[in-house]
Amino acid sequence: MVKLIASDIDGTLIPYGRETLEPELFPLIHRLRAAGVLFSPASGRQYHSLRRLFAPVADEICFLCENGAILYGPGGEDTAPILSRTVMARAEAGDLARAIWGLPGCELMVSGVGTIYVCTENEGFIHLIRDEKGNRVERVERLEELPEEILKVSAYCPGGTAAPAAALGPRWGGPFRMAAAGPDWLDFTLADKGTGLRGLCAGLGISLADVMAFGDNWNDEAMLEEVGTGYLMDTADPVLRAKFPRQCRSVLAVLEDLLKELEA
Incomplete structure (x- = not known):
C-alpha cells in the first residue's frame, strides 16, 4: 500500500x-493526507524555496531538499524537524566551488542549510535564484566567508551542462555525486535523492516498498530505483526511458487514479 508520494519538481510537477x-x-495532497498518504517534494531546491512553492500545504508535508542532502518532517518553517542532513567536506567543497568559478559561462551557487551563497556581480543570476526561484540568497566576496555547513555545490550553465560536466566530472564526479538537475543546472552533493529517500523513510517509519515516486532527470535516477512504484516522465532522456518503463505524462493524473483506489 502506498504511504508516501515523493515527487521531483522541475520537469515533473x-x-x-x-x-x-x-x-x-x-486539494490532491489534502485528500492523500486524509487517506493516510504523506507527500514530499524531492528536489534540488532549497527548503525555503520549496515551502514558498507549496505554501497552501507547507505545514503538512515532508521535504526532501538539496537533492537529498537535508530532509524535513511536517511542521512550520522554524519548527519542522530536520530528519537528516549530509554535509560535504568543507575543503573539498571549496576546491570544487573554485573550479566551477573558473568555468567560462557558468555561475557558482553554494547551498548551506538555510541560505544560498553566491560570489558574483551578475544581477540577472541573482534575480533568477532569489526572485524567480524563491531562495534565500546572500552574496559573499570569498568562499572562506561561508558561515555554515555546505550541503550542495552547483553550476548554473545557461549554455547547457554537457561541457561543464565533461570538464568537472573526471575530478569531482568521484568525491561527490554529480547530476544534471535540468537543462542548465549541474549539482554536486554527497547525498542523492535515493540517499535522501532512504533517510526520509527511516525517519517516518515507512518502507521504501510503500513509496511512489516521480522524476524526469538523472538526479532522480537513484530515487526511482529505490521505491516500490516509480514513474518517469515520458519527456525524459531516451536512455532513462529505456531504464524505467513505467512512465506518465501527468503526475496529477496518476495521483487522481491512486485516490480513486484509496477512496473507493
Missing part, C-alpha cells in the same frame, strides 16, 4: 520554463 505548481495539486 512543473514544466521547464514555468515557475508555479498547478493549483489542482493542493
Whole structure:
C-alpha cells in the first residue's frame, strides 16, 4: 500500500520554463493526507524555496531538499524537524566551488542549510535564484566567508551542462555525486535523492516498498530505483526511458487514479 508520494519538481510537477505548481495539486495532497498518504517534494531546491512553492500545504508535508542532502518532517518553517542532513567536506567543497568559478559561462551557487551563497556581480543570476526561484540568497566576496555547513555545490550553465560536466566530472564526479538537475543546472552533493529517500523513510517509519515516486532527470535516477512504484516522465532522456518503463505524462493524473483506489 502506498504511504508516501515523493515527487521531483522541475520537469515533473512543473514544466521547464514555468515557475508555479498547478493549483489542482493542493486539494490532491489534502485528500492523500486524509487517506493516510504523506507527500514530499524531492528536489534540488532549497527548503525555503520549496515551502514558498507549496505554501497552501507547507505545514503538512515532508521535504526532501538539496537533492537529498537535508530532509524535513511536517511542521512550520522554524519548527519542522530536520530528519537528516549530509554535509560535504568543507575543503573539498571549496576546491570544487573554485573550479566551477573558473568555468567560462557558468555561475557558482553554494547551498548551506538555510541560505544560498553566491560570489558574483551578475544581477540577472541573482534575480533568477532569489526572485524567480524563491531562495534565500546572500552574496559573499570569498568562499572562506561561508558561515555554515555546505550541503550542495552547483553550476548554473545557461549554455547547457554537457561541457561543464565533461570538464568537472573526471575530478569531482568521484568525491561527490554529480547530476544534471535540468537543462542548465549541474549539482554536486554527497547525498542523492535515493540517499535522501532512504533517510526520509527511516525517519517516518515507512518502507521504501510503500513509496511512489516521480522524476524526469538523472538526479532522480537513484530515487526511482529505490521505491516500490516509480514513474518517469515520458519527456525524459531516451536512455532513462529505456531504464524505467513505467512512465506518465501527468503526475496529477496518476495521483487522481491512486485516490480513486484509496477512496473507493
